[in-house]
Amino acid sequence: MIAVATSDLASLLMQVAQVQPVPASSLTPAGWTPAWAFWILSALVVVGAISTIAQRSLISAVMSLVATFFGLAGLYATLSAHFLAAIQVLVYAGAIMVLFVFVIMVLNRDEVERVSDRGLLDKAIGAGALVYLAVRLGEVIASPVGPVSRMSKPAPEFGTVAKIGEYFFTEFLFPFEAISILLIIAVIGAVVVARTVVSRPTTGYEVPNAAGRAGEGGDDHADGDAHGAHGGH
Amino acid sequence: MQLLVQNLLSVGLHHYLILAVVLFGIGTFGVFMRRNALTTLMSIELILNGGNLTLLAFARSHQDMRGQALALLVIAVAAAEAAIGLAIVVGVFRNRHNTNIDELNLLRY
Numbered sequence: 001m002i003a004v005a006t007s008d009l010a011s012l013l014m015q016v017a018q019v020q021p022v023p024a025s026s027l028t029p030a031g032w033t034p035a036w037a038f039w040i041l042s043a044l045v046v047v048g049a050i051s052t053i054a055q056r057s058l059i060s061a062v063m064s065l066v067a068t069f070f071g072l073a074g075l076y077a078t079l080s081a082h083f084l085a086a087i088q089v090l091v092y093a094g095a096i097m098v099l100f101v102f103v104i105m106v107l108n109r110d111e112v113e114r115v116s117d118r119g120l121l122d123k124a125i126g127a128g129a130l131v132y133l134a135v136r137l138g139e140v141i142a143s144p145v146g147p148v149s150r151m152s153k154p155a156p157e158f159g160t161v162a163k164i165g166e167y168f169f170t171e172f173l174f175p176f177e178a179i180s181i182l183l184i185i186a187v188i189g190a191v192v193v194a195r196t197v198v199s200r201p202t203t204g205y206e207v208p209n210a211a212g213r214a215g216e217g218g219d220d221h222a223d224g225d226a227h228g229a230h231g232g233h
Numbered sequence: 234m235q236l237l238v239q240n241l242l243s244v245g246l247h248h249y250l251i252l253a254v255v256l257f258g259i260g261t262f263g264v265f266m267r268r269n270a271l272t273t274l275m276s277i278e279l280i281l282n283g284g285n286l287t288l289l290a291f292a293r294s295h296q297d298m299r300g301q302a303l304a305l306l307v308i309a310v311a312a313a314e315a316a317i318g319l320a321i322v323v324g325v326f327r328n329r330h331n332t333n334i335d336e337l338n339l340l341r342y
Contacts, residue, residue, distance in 0.1 A: 038244040042252045049256055049279050053263030058271055065275050072282055079249070079293040081301050084285075084308075091308055096278070096315045103319045104271060107326050126265035133258040140251060154296060167302040179309045186313035194320035196327075 037078055044071035058104045062097055069093040080159040249290035256283035270325070270332040274318045281311045 048068030055061040069092040076085040157163050168176045256279055263276030285304045292300025326332055 035242050035244045038248060039241075042248075045252065046255055046259075049259040052275055052279065053259060053267060053272065058269070061272060061275060065278065068279070069282070072286065075249070075252070075286065076289055079289045081289045081292070081304070084289060084301055084304055087305065087308055091312055092278070092282075096312055099315060099319055100271065100275070103323060106323060107271075107332065122265045126262055129261050129265070130258065133254065137251060137254060140247065154293065158293075158296060158298065159301065163298050164302055164305065167298055168305075171299070172302050172306070175306055179306055182313055183309060186316050190316040190320035193317070194323045 037074070041071045041074040041078070044068070045075065059101070062100050062104065065100075066093050066097050069097070080154045082159050083161045083164055084159075246290055246294045249286060253283045253286040253290065256280075256286065268333050268335050270318075270322045270334050273334060274315065274322070277318075278311060278315065281307060281314075 045068050048064045048071060051064035052061050052068060055064060069088060073085040073088040073093070076082075076088055260276045260279030260283060263279065264273050267273060267276065285307050288300045288304045288307070292298060292304070322332055325337060329336070
């Protein structure tokens, strides 16, 4: 009885295993990514980006930017860059955006004027860049998109973490080490720049400066005062 | 018309490049038009992401993983830039009680 059941199960499994998967090329005309995924994600990205620079409230702008970054992570995934998609969510939508939210909470000020009425040169440059962008985009869209731009199926190891790590330890070794030094410098620099200086006057650092300013007429006394202040601490 | 349908249904390198240009343009627009330092920093993030999208699209198109490695380096640089930029914004706000970059003209004259 049991043997019959297992043989039935085995034959069923064999049948399931013999069902050919739908070839990827029949899912979409391009054969490598669903087109609707690109359109939905790019709509999310563009709307989020416009909302980021148009919002008056800074928190709303940051939330729009988070939505933009999630959309970008999806786009990276459609480009077979799965590791980069994960990093995008972790580093951008996670770390950097939390940093932005922290700073906005610390400053606790919404913007009074959205677009300044000063800086006409900047506005001229911005308008020029926008016109240039529109012209170039029109050219690209109007030009016939041939089969050259269609992407072929990637190799199986394309976009894997192992391959990226291989590049980082061979060809990109120097940039990899340089970026680590850059990150250390950035962390130390951020701490130094953002360090609070409100508690300084109670430590007596002001005294030498005050003595120097007061003793511009008589150098000896100023020096003596400064040394005394240092000695006292 | 047939070209339009074809472009809608099958997505290629051009689509990603156009999207990257749009992102870059929106970011540039934000940098030039907005006057808040934080919004400017966010626009710079948009610009960097436009560049990243270009790198990844070309990497996918050329089947070359070096573009992805480069994009990872760009993300690290963007993280460093955000940390330093936000620290500077906080420091400026402590001194000037303002983050309007139009009024930060101490070194101008």
